[in-house]
Structure formats: structure tokens, C-alpha cells
Amino acid sequence: MSTEITCIVCPKSCIIRADAAGNIVETGDCPKGKQYAAEEIRDPRRVFTSTVWVDWGMVARVPVRTSKPIKKGDWKKAAQAIARLRAEAPIRFKQILVNDFLEEGIDLVATRPIEGRPSGPCRPKRVSK
Numbered sequence: 001m002s003t004e005i006t007c008i009v010c011p012k013s014c015i016i017r018a019d020a021a022g023n024i025v026e027t028g029d030c031p032k033g034k035q036y037a038a039e040e041i042r043d044p045r046r047v048f049t050s051t052v053w054v055d056w057g058m059v060a061r062v063p064v065r066t067s068k069p070i071k072k073g074d075w076k077k078a079a080q081a082i083a084r085l086r087a088e089a090p091i092r093f094k095q096i097l098v099n100d101f102l103e104e105g106i107d108l109v110a111t112r113p114i115e116g117r118p119s120g121p122c123r124p125k126r127v128s129k
Contacts, residue, residue: 005040007033045069049111050082052097057089057114064097067107078102089116 002025007014014028016037027034047069051061087097091114098108
């Protein structure tokens with residue numbers, strides 16, 4: 001039984017075939033595809049994206065991502081860790097919110113700036129008619 005992997009390194013999207021033992025049987029045109037397939041079979045990783053609650057911000061949540069790919073098996077642990085986080089506005093684009101996230105030397109980075117809320121009530125008062 002062989003496994004087919006679609007390479008995502010370049011726009012060609014070559015199909016790479018590997019046997020049951022994880023050995024590369026057939027590659028596409030791109031030499032980067034062989035390295036990608038070997039890593040994908042041995043240790044699949046992805047950049048993890050999510051959102052974090054924001055205190056005193058103009059919006060309630062800030063989108064975040066890891067600075068490098070993390071193991072797919074660690075996604076549940078990452079989601080649980082992010083669920084406990086809160087950030088305080090203002091937040092800058094690419095600001096590191098957590099250093100050494102999941103103790104792997106990978107940072108958690110904001111992917112959008114969030115302005116701080118001006119002093120005063122959280123919501124504007126409604127005008128009654």
C-alpha cells in the first residue's frame with residue numbers, strides 16, 4: 001500500500017508517492033518535494049493559528065500564530081494553552097505575546113494590531129427615542 005502526498009512547497013503541487021515503510025517511491029519535478037515528503041511522513045508540522053482574548057481593546061480577540069510550525073500532535077495542547085491566555089491592548093502587529101510557547105522555542109505572535117479602548121464605558125450609551 002502506498003501513500004500519496006501533495007507537496008505544498010511550491011505552486012506546482014507535485015504528487016509524491018511513498019510506500020508503507022515511509023520510503024519515497026516517486027517524486028515530481030521539484031527537488032524540494034522529496035525533502036518535504038520525508039518530513040511530512042516522519043514528523044508532520046504546521047503553523048498553528050488561533051485567537052486570544054484582549055482586555056481593554058477595541059475588539060475582543062486578536063488573531064495569533066506560532067512563529068514556526070509545531071507538531072500536529074501538539075495542537076490540542078496548544079489550543080488548551082491559548083484558551084487560558086489574555087492579552088492587554090494596545091497590541092502591535094507581530095508583537096510576541098508568549099515567548100517559548102509550549103516550551104519548544106517557538107513564540108506566539110499577534111497577526112494584527114489592536115488599538116486600546118479609550119477611557120469611559122465599554123459601549124456607547126443608547127439614545128432613547
